[in-house]
Amino acid sequence: MQSTLGIGFAGAGPVTQAIHLPTVARLGGEFTVRHVTDVDPAVxxxxxxxxxxxxxxxIDVLLDDPHVDVVVVCSPHRFHAEQVIAACRAGKRAVLCEKPLVMSVAEADAIAAVSAETGVPILVGAMHTFDPGWRAAQAAWGDLPARSHTIRSSIVLPPNARFEDLATEVLSRPALPSVDRSDPEMVAGLLHALVMGLTIHDLPLIRSLLPRYDDLRIVDARVLEPYGYRIVFVASGKVVELHAVLSQTWEPDWVLEAYADDQVLQVEFTPSYVHAGSAVSTLSGGGEARVFGPTACNGYEAEWRELAAVVRGETAPPKIEELVDDVRFALAVADAAADSVRKTEVAA
Structure with missing residues (x-):
């Protein structure tokens, strides 16, 4: 039996090359990459x-490889469901799937069923949910989820290439999509893609601050130039503001905030491709501020450490019901925002 856990990557794009492989290398003897699959044979x-x-x-060749214990799904979003399900049915010891887990509620339900049937644990690589700075604040915030009235996620980033190239020599990368901004369907599709590709990092965190979201109502939704969005919605009586802009000229800034009348949470994250330690979380209230982080361990390293602990039976895997609810929430936000901007664009 292998002393380290054998990893198979389904997809070898920039996320694999610039995020996961450097992270695995830092973990020493926990993992060994045994197989890499990509539609581009040269990559x-x-x-x-x-x-x-x-x-x-x-993917079939990867799943047939007896040296692969854990499958890491880093393929385009539309392939996640079928590849996660195939890995579970192949009897692998665990699956780590990049966010978003799936792109439809039906796919989420299918994955929940196969995970229950096979017993294969599934983790979703929304790295902020594993971040030690976030988790420390979550453990200390008391009844903030019940008392908070405003939640804000603000993401300002350059295009990923700036940080990918600092991490490794990326072999190939997809270009930003060309969008006809005069076509309401394309604008709505772009907003949906941005929510499921970028906001998705913070949506599980936001969901943990919402008692429920079945009453979600969009107040404002718009696409910002050159690539970005502003979405405001109300759920559970709370106002949630989501803002993001990808720009070559601005300094990166990634902040999640939650406000109650007498308490404020502020979490400052490092950009996704920067291997620079954990978030710094500040809980302010009652005349004092408690600061958590930074630690040397970032969210990616924490998720890989948790993956190892789950496979070795040292910790319980995430509840599949929680992962499915994260997907349902993300899709509810993305669908409602896209529908709102579609109607606005048509009216204009």
């Missing part, structure tokens, strides 16, 4: 060659 061969791993262009 699969080159990334695998750097690691001394096998490579292929087929």
């Amino acid at each position: 699969a061969a080159t990334v695998a060659g750097r690691l001394g791993a096998s490579h292929s262009t087929s």
Whole structure:
């Protein structure tokens, strides 16, 4: 039996190359990359060659590899459901799927069913949920979820390439999509994609501050130039503001805030591709401020450490029902915001 856990990557794009592989390397003897699959044979061969791993262009070949204990799904979103389900049915010891887990409620329900049937644990790589700075604040905030009235997520980032190139030599990367801003359907589709690709990092955290979201109502939704959004909605009597802009010229800034009448939570995250330690969380109230972080361990490293602990039976896996509810919430926000901006664009 392998002394380290064998990893198979389904998808070898920038997230695999610039985030996961450097993180796995820092963990020493916990994991060994055994197989890399990518639809681009040159990318699969080159990334695998750097690691001394096998490579292929087929998920089936990866799943048949007896050296692969854990499958890490880093493919485009539309392939997540089928690949997670296939990994569970192949009897692998765990699956780590990049966010979002799936792109529809039906897919989420299918994954919940197969996870229950096979017993294969599933983790979702929404790294902020694992971040030690966030988790420390969550453990200390008391009844803030019940008392908070305003939640705000603000993300200002340059395009990923700036930080990808600092982490590694990225072999290939997708271009930002070209969108006809005069077409309401394309504008709505862009907003939906931004929520499911970027806001998704913070949506599980926001959900933990909302007692319920079945009464979600969009107040304002719009796409910002060059790539970004502003979405304001109300749920559980709370106002939630989501703001993001991708710009070459602004300094990165990623902040999540929650406000109650007598308490404020502020969490400052590092950009996704920057391996710079945990978030810094500040809980202010009652005339004092408690600060949590930074620690050397960032959210990506924490998620990989939790993955190892789950596979080795040292900690319980995340409840699949919670992961499914995260997806339902994200889709509720994305669908409602896209519908709102579609109607606005048509009216204009």
